[in-house]
Amino acid sequence: MSSALRVVVLAGGVGGSKFTLGVREALRRRDAGEPTVVINTGDDLWLSGVRLQPDVDSVVYALAGVNDTQRGWGRTGDTERVNHQLQAWGAGWPWFTLGDLDLGTHLARTGWLRDGLAPTDVLARMSQRWPLGARLLPMTDSEVDTWVVLEDGSRLHFQEWWTRHRATLVPVAFENPGISAARPAPGVAEAIETADIVLIAPSNPVVSIGPILAVPGVRDALRSTSASVVGVSPIIGGRVVRGMADVCLTAIGVETTSTGVAAHYGARMSDGLLDAWLLAEEDAASAAIVEGLGIHPVVAPLWMTDVDATAAIVEAALDAGA
Numbered sequence: 001m002s003s004a005l006r007v008v009v010l011a012g013g014v015g016g017s018k019f020t021l022g023v024r025e026a027l028r029r030r031d032a033g034e035p036t037v038v039i040n041t042g043d044d045l046w047l048s049g050v051r052l053q054p055d056v057d058s059v060v061y062a063l064a065g066v067n068d069t070q071r072g073w074g075r076t077g078d079t080e081r082v083n084h085q086l087q088a089w090g091a092g093w094p095w096f097t098l099g100d101l102d103l104g105t106h107l108a109r110t111g112w113l114r115d116g117l118a119p120t121d122v123l124a125r126m127s128q129r130w131p132l133g134a135r136l137l138p139m140t141d142s143e144v145d146t147w148v149v150l151e152d153g154s155r156l157h158f159q160e161w162w163t164r165h166r167a168t169l170v171p172v173a174f175e176n177p178g179i180s181a182a183r184p185a186p187g188v189a190e191a192i193e194t195a196d197i198v199l200i201a202p203s204n205p206v207v208s209i210g211p212i213l214a215v216p217g218v219r220d221a222l223r224s225t226s227a228s229v230v231g232v233s234p235i236i237g238g239r240v241v242r243g244m245a246d247v248c249l250t251a252i253g254v255e256t257t258s259t260g261v262a263a264h265y266g267a268r269m270s271d272g273l274l275d276a277w278l279l280a281e282e283d284a285a286s287a288a289i290v291e292g293l294g295i296h297p298v299v300a301p302l303w304m305t306d307v308d309a310t311a312a313i314v315e316a317a318l319d320a321g322a
Helices: 013-029 054-064 081-088 100-114 119-126 158-164 188-193 209-214 218-224 245-251 258-265 281-292 307-321
Strands: 007-011 036-039 045-047 050-052 135-138 147-150 155-157 171-175 197-200 228-232 276-280 296-300
Touching: 007 013, 007 209, 013 036, 013 054, 013 307, 036 054, 036 188, 050 100, 054 119, 054 135, 081 100, 100 119, 119 135, 135 188, 147 158, 155 158, 171 245, 188 218, 197 307, 209 218, 228 258, 228 307, 245 258, 258 276, 258 281, 276 281, 276 307, 281 296, 296 307
Parallel strands: 007 036, 007 197, 036 135, 197 228, 228 276, 276 296
Antiparallel strands: 045 050, 147 155, 147 171
16 A cells, blocks of 8 residues: 555645545545545635535535536536526525525535534534535635736625626726735644645635635745645646636736746745746746746646546645645
């Protein structure tokens, strides 16, 4: 039997959930244990009296094999009877769909939170329903929802900007009120500090990975860990793979290129985060630029077309970390 490999993944969004599936599969093939996944909770929100954690649920549903792969979010085979009733009552957001099965998750979570459980405890309880093959941790137990600041100075919740307006309103900043007083959820810093390798998933660098890194103590843990920190580019051939990450990157002054994101994270040898960076084959010509940043470049196929392809990406990342 192979020895366990202590792998920590920072992830968020649909890309993060797909990548997590690949990590679990790669470790299973190596008989190397289960990963710890630190999940973004910056896009959480209260809606119609219940607490929603979209990124948490995306990862849970994907690992459980019950996610809707066609829509990219929610439960497969879900219905929307309750959502129609909410709209009939003028409650909630008519452009933000709550599936009936999905709502069951939100109600259970909200009840446990009302009973006094912390989000970490709630996620641990959720993880008992299915054999997920991973340890899941929220980035923090604090509520640090993401707000988008627009050109005119107005602010709206990230989910309204992302889901209702499809990121068409030009942002100038993204804020997580209260995050300066937040702390990493129990186990997060310890997992990073004792890891053999830390993987930064190809999630949105600004609104999925950014909030995780903004929690005080997380960057310090990444910089001080003896583990290798390996990132996977969310940009292939100068384009985002999914979503509107290019709009987010532009808002914070980062170019939408693999090298731009690598420079945004920075080299650990220069007070940044990365030891190695996976670039797509389409961006192979930029490997020398990444190396010039002080980050070890690895060129590999990065399209997460299925679990096998994603596991191959993870294998390359694990080899880079070794």
